[in-house]
Amino acid sequence: MLDSALAARLRIIVGDAHFRDDKEALITHSYDGTPMLQAIPDAVVYPESTEQVSAIMEALSSYKVPLISRGSGSNLCGGTVPVQGGVVMVMHRMNRLLELDTENLTATVQPGMITADFIHHIESSGLFYPPDPSSMRISTIGGNIAECSGGLRGLKYGTTKDYVIGLEAVLANGEIIRTGGKLMKDVAGYDLTKLLVGSEGTLAIITEATLKLIPPPKCKMTMLAMFRDLYGAARTVSAIIESRIIPATLEFMDNPTIRVVDDFAKLGLPLDMEAILLIEQDGDPETVARDIEMIRQICEREQADSIQVAATREEAERLLTARRSAFTALARLRPTTILEDATVPRSKIADMVLRINEIAKKYNVIIATFGHAGDGNLHPTATTDARDTEEIHRVEQAFEEIFAAALELGGTITGEHGVGVVKAPFLEWKIGASGVELMKGIKKVFDPDNLLNPGKVFAKQTRKRVVINHG
Amino acid sequence: MLDSALAARLRIIVGDAHFRDDKEALITHSYDGTPMLQAIPDAVVYPESTEQVSAIMEALSSYKVPLISRGSGSNLCGGTVPVQGGVVMVMHRMNRLLELDTENLTATVQPGMITADFIHHIESSGLFYPPDPSSMRISTIGGNIAECSGGLRGLKYGTTKDYVIGLEAVLANGEIIRTGGKLMKDVAGYDLTKLLVGSEGTLAIITEATLKLIPPPKCKMTMLAMFRDLYGAARTVSAIIESRIIPATLEFMDNPTIRVVDDFAKLGLPLDMEAILLIEQDGDPETVARDIEMIRQICEREQADSIQVAATREEAERLLTARRSAFTALARLRPTTILEDATVPRSKIADMVLRINEIAKKYNVIIATFGHAGDGNLHPTATTDARDTEEIHRVEQAFEEIFAAALELGGTITGEHGVGVVKAPFLEWKIGASGVELMKGIKKVFDPDNLLNPGKVFAKQTRKRVVINHG
Numbered sequence: 001m002l003d004s005a006l007a008a009r010l011r012i013i014v015g016d017a018h019f020r021d022d023k024e025a026l027i028t029h030s031y032d033g034t035p036m037l038q039a040i041p042d043a044v045v046y047p048e049s050t051e052q053v054s055a056i057m058e059a060l061s062s063y064k065v066p067l068i069s070r071g072s073g074s075n076l077c078g079g080t081v082p083v084q085g086g087v088v089m090v091m092h093r094m095n096r097l098l099e100l101d102t103e104n105l106t107a108t109v110q111p112g113m114i115t116a117d118f119i120h121h122i123e124s125s126g127l128f129y130p131p132d133p134s135s136m137r138i139s140t141i142g143g144n145i146a147e148c149s150g151g152l153r154g155l156k157y158g159t160t161k162d163y164v165i166g167l168e169a170v171l172a173n174g175e176i177i178r179t180g181g182k183l184m185k186d187v188a189g190y191d192l193t194k195l196l197v198g199s200e201g202t203l204a205i206i207t208e209a210t211l212k213l214i215p216p217p218k219c220k221m222t223m224l225a226m227f228r229d230l231y232g233a234a235r236t237v238s239a240i241i242e243s244r245i246i247p248a249t250l251e252f253m254d255n256p257t258i259r260v261v262d263d264f265a266k267l268g269l270p271l272d273m274e275a276i277l278l279i280e281q282d283g284d285p286e287t288v289a290r291d292i293e294m295i296r297q298i299c300e301r302e303q304a305d306s307i308q309v310a311a312t313r314e315e316a317e318r319l320l321t322a323r324r325s326a327f328t329a330l331a332r333l334r335p336t337t338i339l340e341d342a343t344v345p346r347s348k349i350a351d352m353v354l355r356i357n358e359i360a361k362k363y364n365v366i367i368a369t370f371g372h373a374g375d376g377n378l379h380p381t382a383t384t385d386a387r388d389t390e391e392i393h394r395v396e397q398a399f400e401e402i403f404a405a406a407l408e409l410g411g412t413i414t415g416e417h418g419v420g421v422v423k424a425p426f427l428e429w430k431i432g433a434s435g436v437e438l439m440k441g442i443k444k445v446f447d448p449d450n451l452l453n454p455g456k457v458f459a460k461q462t463r464k465r466v467v468i469n470h471g
Numbered sequence: 472m473l474d475s476a477l478a479a480r481l482r483i484i485v486g487d488a489h490f491r492d493d494k495e496a497l498i499t500h501s502y503d504g505t506p507m508l509q510a511i512p513d514a515v516v517y518p519e520s521t522e523q524v525s526a527i528m529e530a531l532s533s534y535k536v537p538l539i540s541r542g543s544g545s546n547l548c549g550g551t552v553p554v555q556g557g558v559v560m561v562m563h564r565m566n567r568l569l570e571l572d573t574e575n576l577t578a579t580v581q582p583g584m585i586t587a588d589f590i591h592h593i594e595s596s597g598l599f600y601p602p603d604p605s606s607m608r609i610s611t612i613g614g615n616i617a618e619c620s621g622g623l624r625g626l627k628y629g630t631t632k633d634y635v636i637g638l639e640a641v642l643a644n645g646e647i648i649r650t651g652g653k654l655m656k657d658v659a660g661y662d663l664t665k666l667l668v669g670s671e672g673t674l675a676i677i678t679e680a681t682l683k684l685i686p687p688p689k690c691k692m693t694m695l696a697m698f699r700d701l702y703g704a705a706r707t708v709s710a711i712i713e714s715r716i717i718p719a720t721l722e723f724m725d726n727p728t729i730r731v732v733d734d735f736a737k738l739g740l741p742l743d744m745e746a747i748l749l750i751e752q753d754g755d756p757e758t759v760a761r762d763i764e765m766i767r768q769i770c771e772r773e774q775a776d777s778i779q780v781a782a783t784r785e786e787a788e789r790l791l792t793a794r795r796s797a798f799t800a801l802a803r804l805r806p807t808t809i810l811e812d813a814t815v816p817r818s819k820i821a822d823m824v825l826r827i828n829e830i831a832k833k834y835n836v837i838i839a840t841f842g843h844a845g846d847g848n849l850h851p852t853a854t855t856d857a858r859d860t861e862e863i864h865r866v867e868q869a870f871e872e873i874f875a876a877a878l879e880l881g882g883t884i885t886g887e888h889g890v891g892v893v894k895a896p897f898l899e900w901k902i903g904a905s906g907v908e909l910m911k912g913i914k915k916v917f918d919p920d921n922l923l924n925p926g927k928v929f930a931k932q933t934r935k936r937v938v939i940n941h942g
Contacts, residue, residue, distance in 0.1 A: 103709050126715065148658045159656060162633065163664075175905045182816035184846035184888035185630060187619045187669050188894070188901040189928060190910045194632075194665040198658050216717035238574050244597065244686035345653040347574040376654035377550040415656035423659070430659040434646045439661045441916030445909060456867040457660060 002042045003085070006063045010045055011439045013055045017092070018046040027393040029088040032073035032080040033135070034422060035336050036386045041068065041082040050168060050176060050207040051065060056119030056173030057205065060087060061462075062213070066451050069111060069205045071140030075147055076339055077198050077420025083455040093144050094207065097121055104164070104182045105213045111142020111206050113264065128216035130157035133416070134327070142206050147197030150416030151376035152249045153170045155374035156282075157214075159416065161197045169196060172447040195442070200418050201453040205447040219284035220248065221292045222316035223309040225299040228274045230254070234350030236302045236374045240279075241346065245291045249280035250374030251323050253441075254353055257330070257381075261322050264329035267321060273305060277373065278323045325383070333366075334383040336392075339400055342406035343415030346376040355405040356380045361399040365391065377415035400463060402431065424459035436462075473513045473558070477534045479560070484526045488590065489517040489564070491848030500559040503544035503551045504606070505893060506807050507857045512539065512553040518846065519564045521639060521647060521678040528676065529645030531558060537925050540676045542611030546618055547810055548891025550671050554926040562613050565678065568592055575635070575653045576684045582613020582677050584644035599687035601628035604887070605716055605798070610700040613677050619669030621887030623720045625844030627753075628685075632668045636918045638817060640667060643918040653681060666913070671889050672924040674917040688753035691719065692763045694780040694824035697744040705821030707773045708729070712817065713752075716762045721845030722794050725824055728801070728839040728852075732793050735800035740793060744776060746824075748844065749794045751787075796850070797841045804837075807857040810850050811870055813877035814886030818845040826876040827851045827909035834869040836862065848886035871934060872899065895930035907933075 002010075002021065006085040011019045020026075021043040031038045042065070047053045060067050066086025073080045091112035105127065109118060115136040118123050122129045132151035133139055137196040139149070145167075162195040166180035196204055226420055227233040237250060253261065253276045254402055262269040269276070277299075281291045290392060299307050310316035331337040345354045354368055356378075360367035371379040372459045380402055382395045403426050413419075413426045440458055443450075473481075473492065482490045491497075492514040518524045531538050543922070544551045553559055562583035566822045570579040577596065577786040580589060586607040593600045593932075603622035604610055610620070616638075621630040637651035651657055651664040666677055698704040708721060717870075724732065724747045734739040740747070747901025752762045764781060768776050781787035815823045824840055827849075831838035842850035851867045851873055874884045874897050885896045901909050911929055914921075 012587075073714045084844045101816075101818070102713055104816045105712060106816075148662075154656055158633075160663070171473075171909075174614045177903060177905050177909070179902065179906065181881055181883065183814055183881075183883055183886070184817075185621045185625055185814055185843075187849045187885050187887060188883050188888050189890055189898050189906070190674075191619075191632070191665055191668070192902070192906065192909060194662055197662070199661055201663075201758040211583065215717060241576060242573055246686060284755060284758045284761075287755045290755075338568055343654055343656055345572075346655075347572075351878075372656075410652055411656055412652065412657040412659050414658050416658060417652070418658050419660055423776055427660050431650065431663070432648060434642065434648050435650065435660070435663065436647070438642075438663060438916060442661055442913055445912030445916060 002065065003063055005450050006059060006065065007043060010043065010056060013052055014047055014061065020044045023143050029285040030082070032078065033076050033339055034078040035144065037078045037084070037421060039083045040080050041064045041088040041133065042085050044088045044090060046090050046093050050170065052208050053170045053205055054174045056089065057170050057172065057465060059272070061173050061449065061451055062430065064273050064449055064451065066454050068453050069271065071137045071143035074135040074139045075226050075418060075420065077414070077418040077422045078416050078458060079420035080148060081343070081421065082433050085419060088210060091140060098208065100125055101182065106182045106210050107210060107213055108208065109141050111140060111145065115139050115141055115144055117254060120230065122213060123216065127213040127218065129163060129211060129213055131160045131163060141209060145197050145206055145209055146199065146201050147418040150377060152251060152439055154372060154377065155250055156246045156289045164193060165212050165213045166199050167187050167193050167196055167205035167206055168208035169206050171204050172449065172451050175273050192205055198418070200420060200456055202443055202456055205454065213370055219288055219310065220280055220287050222280045222281040222319050223292060223295065223307065224319045225277045225279065225307045226270060227275045228273060228305050229303065230274040230353060231325065231350050232302045233277055236277060236299055236304070237292060237349055238347055239298045239302065240295055243294060245294060247279050248282040249278065251278040251371070252373035253323060253326060253347065253370040254368060255288045255327050257370045260368060261325050261329045264332065265321060265325045268386040270305070299314070309340045322369065330368055330381050330383055332386055335387040338382045338384065338386045338395060340380050340402065341377060341415045341417045342380060342402050342411060342413065343377045344406050344411035346374060348409040348411065351377060352406065354406060356402055357402055359398050359401045363394040365398050367398065376411065390419060419457045420446065421456060424457060425463035427457065427459065473536065474534055477530060477536065477788040478514065480530045481514065484523055484530065485516050485518055488731055491515045493920040501553070503549065504547050504774050505549040506551065506809055507554050508549045508892060510552050510554045510556070513556050513558045515561060517564050521641065524641045524676055524678050525645045525647055527560065528641050528643065532644050532920065532922055534920065535729040535920055537922050539924050540672050542614035543609045545610045546614065546889060546891065546892045548885070548889040550618060550889050550891035550927060552892065553891060555849060562611060571596055572653065577653045577681050578684055579679060579681045580612050581679060582611060582616070584612050584682060586615055593684060594687065599688065600634060600682060600684055602631045602634060610734070612680060614675055616668050616680055617670070617672050618889040619793055623722060623843060623846060625843060625848065626721055627717045627719045633666050634663060634683045635664060635680055636683050638664050638667055638677055640675035640677050640863065642675050643920065643922050644897060650922050651681065657765045669695040669889070670925055671782060671891060673914055673927055674923065690756045690759055691751055691753040692780065693751045693790050694763060694766065694778065695790045696748045696750065696775040696778045697741060698746045699744060699776050700774065701745040701824060702821050703773045703851035704748055704776070707748060707770055708820055709818055710769045714765060716765060718750050718766070718845060719753040720749065722749040722842070723844035724794060724797060724841040725839060727842045728797050730802060731839060732796050732800045735803065735883065736796045738793055740785065747793065749790065763837065773797050795894060796843065799851050801839055801854055804854040805856055807855045809855065809866060811873065812850055812886045812888045813873050813882060813884065815880045815882035819882065820844050820847060820849070821882040823877065823880055827873055827878070830869050830872045830876065834865040836866050836869050838869065847882065852865050890928045892927060895928060896934035898928065898930065898931040
């Protein structure tokens with residue numbers, strides 16, 4: 001329960017209609033896209049301006065009450081669950097595109113704008129904002145920045161980080177800072193902009209972002225290749241990159257995913273394939289045609305069982321359906337779906353998929369794997385049941401071993417979902433004890449009283465690293 | 472003078488031949504590429520491994536003696552001058568390309584490798600590392616990372632920051648950390664990799680870097696356009712970008728630069744032109760030809776007085792000569808050349824050039840301006856004489872006003888040279904007092920005893936912002 005004087009102060013700042021502490025609002029904001037995680041906040045506020053955010057933060061800091069800022073809460077790491085109580089701040093009212101500057105190719109936007117709406121605006125102005133997280137129809141730009149969201153185009157175009165060039169943010173004490181600007185080059189001190197991107201709401205509250213835009217590709221082609229041999233698919237990925245082609249999209253689905261997707265979407269996929277690659281290239285027409293032809297030849301050389309190149313946009317959409325259905329198809333199998341994002345160097349994709357399969361077998365759990373093969377960002381996905389604590393325990397053990405395997409292959413515990421609560425016990429595995437200490441030090445500089453999204457990124461206890469016993 | 476026990480310990484770590492405290496070595500390492508700045512170190516060490524760097528740092532931290540790590544010292548911000556004494560650590564012996572991974576398109580390199588040598592290796596393997604600082608023939612990769620160097624290709628390809636994906640670094644206490652990896656996506660905690668890039672040796676000593684490579688463009692075309700009207704040139708820059716073309720290079724020289732360059736290189740440039748644009752595009756042949764033709768049309772529309780498109784590589788080299796000679800030509804005019812890098816949004820190029828000219832006139836100093844028009848990164852260059860303290864004072868006043876003008880136009884005090892000593896008094900103008908406090912806090916987390924390159928980035932006193940009186 002919030003101190004009544006503080007509640008009254010917050011009501012004055014945002015207006016009565018935008019302060020909620022009724023049960024319904026509290027429950028609605030007690031969870032996010034992450035399974036099996038819930039905590040009730042003390043209140044929910046909906047600010048409409050940077051000044052209100054600043055005033056809220058000033059009030060909360062004087063009462064030492066935590067703040068969890070959130071957009072749509074579509075994250076998968078427990079990033080917006082108020083695990084230590086406090087006030088949830090929903091950014092949806094700050095959802096305006098403030099400026100589209102076609103001379104400098106930048107957009108300045110408020111954090112609460114839905115990503116897909118933003119992209120729609122940008123594309124209808126003949127420009128291009130590449131980050132395309134799968135959540136984009138519900139996620140917000142602010143959430144994307146907080147988590148440094150990736151997506152299907154990461155391979156060629158990078159992730160959210162590569163497009164954020166300026167920020168306005170409110171600090172824990174309510175002060176407003178501005179970093180970067182409409183500048184392609186700026187080395188005035190440490191790069192606070194990139195530090196805030198991916199900081200998961202633990203360092204400051206982003207209230208405005210200046211994003212870099214680029215000219216859109218003139219055309220796009222889509223193809224699908226199926227492989228009986230997992231290594232054939234993996235060698236194809238490597239051979240494409242080695243032949244100096246960076247496709248816009250290079251997605252992968254393993255056999256368990258193919259089976260589930262086909263059962264769900266009735267696409268008539270061959271169920272004996274070990275892997276499907278979905279490949280897209282964009283750019284100028286001549287380049288795209290040449291690249292797709294080279295990729296087709298590589299697929300043939302690597303014994304692809306079937307190769308389909310879409311002749312029309314409609315056909316391309318049909319080819320995309322399988323990959324797009326993957327999560328939905330898996331999610332309907334059993335009550336609980338846990339989607340992870342262990343990431344490896346792209347040359348290690350096949351090794352990693354085999355390791356995931358071994359681990360799933362060892363713990364007798366169902367894990368299907370799909371994801372972004374081109375950048376090594378895989379989504380091993382467990383279908384399970386949160387009510388079966390014994391099975392959930394095995395799933396957790398399996399994922400622990402999957403993270404360890406990713407690190408052993410030169411990878412990371414999270415490629416695009418963030419640390420949040422879920423990966424916090426494993427952060428030290430990736431960055432080491434000194435790395436974690438540095439990060440904790442940075443957190444303390446920005447937020448000495450630990451008020452901004454407390455309980456995230458840093459775990460009370462680091463998990464002991466499992467010793468992997470192959471075979 | 473170094474404590475003799477410490478000196479003995481350093482000698483043991485690096486070997487007698489690689490520890491120097493003779494007068495010649497101390498004087499040689501008392502300055503860098505920055506004019507009018509010199510300070511004598513207490514010793515110079517030349518480590519050959521990360522382990523040696525770690526042992527050196529452990530020794531220095533126990534004696535609380537500062538360390539200044541440097542490559543070739545080609546920076547222009549006083550970044551490697553030992554202004555508070557201490558030990559200069561020269562990284563030239565750690566100059567190996569450790570791995571070129573053609574499957575993952577990464578290179579792992581030691582910091583002391585000369586940038587041009589690195590680029591030569593990469594290009595002869597059919598790959599591409601875009602950052603191309605003008606200093607590349609003498610500068611090191613480690614220096615480029617410390618300063619986040621830019622270059623002529625920044626507009627299209629970004630700067631050093633965009634290519635550093637993993638680091639090994641030694642902390643102030645001698646501990647070794649590793650960040651990132653051969654990963655295109657990694658969101659495991661705060662982005663320490665990008666934080667270290669551009670931190671000017673004040674947070675940690677970089678001992679190894681993993682760099683992202685990309686496929687090389689298949690061809691390149693070069694053109695030169697001359698304008699009687701400065702705004703015509705500026706409008707051309709904007710119109711190119713607005714027509715959705717991002718050239719590989721889009722360089723600018725103003726009239727004073729043209730005059731000096733022509734006098735130096737005898738190129739027969741027309742001396743009544745207000746601006747020359749040097750434009751290059753690279754990529755697939757069809758795209759390049761189409762873009763260059765569109766750019767040619769834009770130049771014509773904006774009343775370019777002459778437009779030359781190079782038909783051969785030799786002709787292209789000839790067109791490039793003017794821009795390449797700019798610094799050398801200016802440097803020979805008078806004893807002291809001060810090259811700055813005030814940067815503005817690219818739409819403000821013409822305004823900025825006019826402001827620079829006004830300011831130069833007001834203080835009766837010679838300032839010629841050239842630079843990277845495409846990303847708004849200008850190099851106003853004063854030719855002066857360090858011995859004439861009265862004139863130098865006027866030059867400093869002029870630059871102070873130039874920085875203020877850049878900020879007023881939405882720009883920054885430094886686009887690619889770094890803060891070092893030279894820009895430290897102005898850092899607060901860009902990032903505000905809270906921003907500077909955050910940066911100081913980060914510095915303290917990494918380096919609590921202020922041993923790593925002390926006296927840089929943060930000034931003892933912030934310069935009072937000048938009030939600009941137009942006209």
